[in-house]
Every structure is written in structure tokens, then in C-alpha cells.
Amino acid sequence: MKVSVVTLFPELFTEFLEASILGRARREGRIEVELVQLRDYATDRHRSCDDQPYGGGPGMVLSPEPLARALDALDARNRWTVYLTPSGRLLDQRLVEECVERHSLVLIAGRYEGIDQRIVDLYVDDEVSIGDYVLSGGEVPAMVLIEAMSRLVSGVIRDESLQEESFVAGMVEYPHYTRPEEFAGMRVPDVLLSGHHAQIGRWRRAQSIAKTRQMRPELLDGIVDATEGDTER
Numbered sequence: 001m002k003v004s005v006v007t008l009f010p011e012l013f014t015e016f017l018e019a020s021i022l023g024r025a026r027r028e029g030r031i032e033v034e035l036v037q038l039r040d041y042a043t044d045r046h047r048s049c050d051d052q053p054y055g056g057g058p059g060m061v062l063s064p065e066p067l068a069r070a071l072d073a074l075d076a077r078n079r080w081t082v083y084l085t086p087s088g089r090l091l092d093q094r095l096v097e098e099c100v101e102r103h104s105l106v107l108i109a110g111r112y113e114g115i116d117q118r119i120v121d122l123y124v125d126d127e128v129s130i131g132d133y134v135l136s137g138g139e140v141p142a143m144v145l146i147e148a149m150s151r152l153v154s155g156v157i158r159d160e161s162l163q164e165e166s167f168v169a170g171m172v173e174y175p176h177y178t179r180p181e182e183f184a185g186m187r188v189p190d191v192l193l194s195g196h197h198a199q200i201g202r203w204r205r206a207q208s209i210a211k212t213r214q215m216r217p218e219l220l221d222g223i224v225d226a227t228e229g230d231t232e233r
């Protein structure tokens with residue numbers, strides 16, 4: 001898959017793109033990430049990309065002209081174009097899957113108060129937020145989306161791991177333990193040492209449900225009732 005990112009801060013992405021699973025996926029050619037410096041599309045002496053908002057108010061707005069030139073150079077009208085903004089739809093695993101199915105994406109990382117609405121009207125297919133808090137720009141949200149998408153690209157993660165993740169989809173994960181068997185006076189739960197896969201599976205599912213009930217009760221509406229008959233709250 002190919003992802004192009006329009007940003008004023010491409011340098012924020014460089015180490016992120018090299019490291020770990022995503023770095024390997026890029027080196028293997030499974031995912032290509034192109035960084036586009038918005039300033040390269042400014043035409044004035046100061047290479048300015050922002051201006052004051054019409055109607056007054058605090059902050060600056062990213063100007064339409066440089067952004068439109070950058071997006072035209074990326075053929076954004078013929079690709080799935082996502083604007084990262086706190087006003088967007090909340091990102092979840094389902095939305096990540098939808099993005100991966102597009103194969104070719106353009107991400108716009110906004111800064112300041114945001115981008116001119118006419119760019120949204122002309123180029124943007126979806127507006128996505130990574131959570132109900134305000135960051136200084138869309139770069140970290142773009143990285144979040146890229147990393148989540150890269151895991152779903154074929155060959156990046158073992159199928160078994162993805163199946164394990166989808167097994168607990170919609171719930172938070174069960175607790176994990178590794179060696180040693182005893183640490184700070186606390187032992188690894190016996191069931192995990194038993195080698196009994198069915199029991200381990202049941203224990204993990206029960207732990208997932210208990211932890212979800214504690215941390216994210218709203219996620220349980222529907223799923224547990226349907227699969228387990230486990231309705232008590």
C-alpha cells in the first residue's frame with residue numbers, strides 16, 4: 001500500500017518510519033510512505049503556508065493555495081484523502097481496516113487552527129480524530145494511523161497474531177506474563193504453566209471480559225451477551 005503525508009514537519013516521521021515492524025514492512029516494500037513538505041509548495045519569499053482566520057479569532061489557518069498544489073501533485077482527487085483533525089470521526093480498528101482497503105491514501109496533517117474549509121470540500125474524503133483531546137498537529141495522529149494500517153498489510157504480522165488480536169477484538173487484552181515464574185513475590189497464574197490450551201483460552205477470555213468490564217464497560221454491550229451468555233454486570 002502507498003501512503004503520502006502532507007506536513008510542515010516531515011522530520012518528525014523519519015525515525016518512526018525506520019523502526020521495528022513498520023521499518024521492516026517498508027524495507028520489504030509492503031508499505032510505502034512518502035513525506036511531502038508543504039512548504040515546498042509555497043510560492044512567496046518566506047515560503048508561508050498559513051494566514052489569519054477570516055472573521056477574527058486566535059491562531060492561524062493553513063492557506064488553501066500551497067495545500068492545493070501539494071495535493072494536486074499527489075493526485076489526491078483520485079486517491080482516498082484523509083484529514084487528521086480533532087473534529088473528525090473517532091479512529092477505531094474498523095476505520096483502520098477501511099483505510100487499508102483503499103490501498104492508496106493521502107494524509108493531511110494539519111497545524112494551527114486547521115486547514116481552509118475549501119480544501120476539505122474539494123479534496124478530503126474523510127476526517128479522522130485519534131481521540132477527544134487536542135494535539136498541536138496531525139503528525140502524531142498520522143503516525144498512529146500509519147502504524148495501525150501497516151499491521152494489517154499482508155505479510156507484515158503473522159496471521160496467527162492477527163487472529164489472536166481479532167479473537168479479543170472489541171475487548172481489551174488479557175494480562176501477559178513472561179519469565180521468571182516468580183517476581184517480587186508474585187507468581188505467574190498456574191493455568192498459564194499448565195500447558196492446557198483450552199483452559200488457558202478460557203482463562204484469557206475471562207480475564208479479557210473482567211478487564212474490559214473494569215476499564216471499558218461500554219465495549220461489552222452486545223458482544224459478551226451474544227457469545228457467552230455472560231450478562232451480569
Ligand code: ADE
Pocket residue numbers: 084085086128129130131132133134135136137138141
Ligand atoms: N490534530 C490535533 N489533535 C488531533 C486529534 N486528536 N486527532 C487527529 N488530529 C488532530
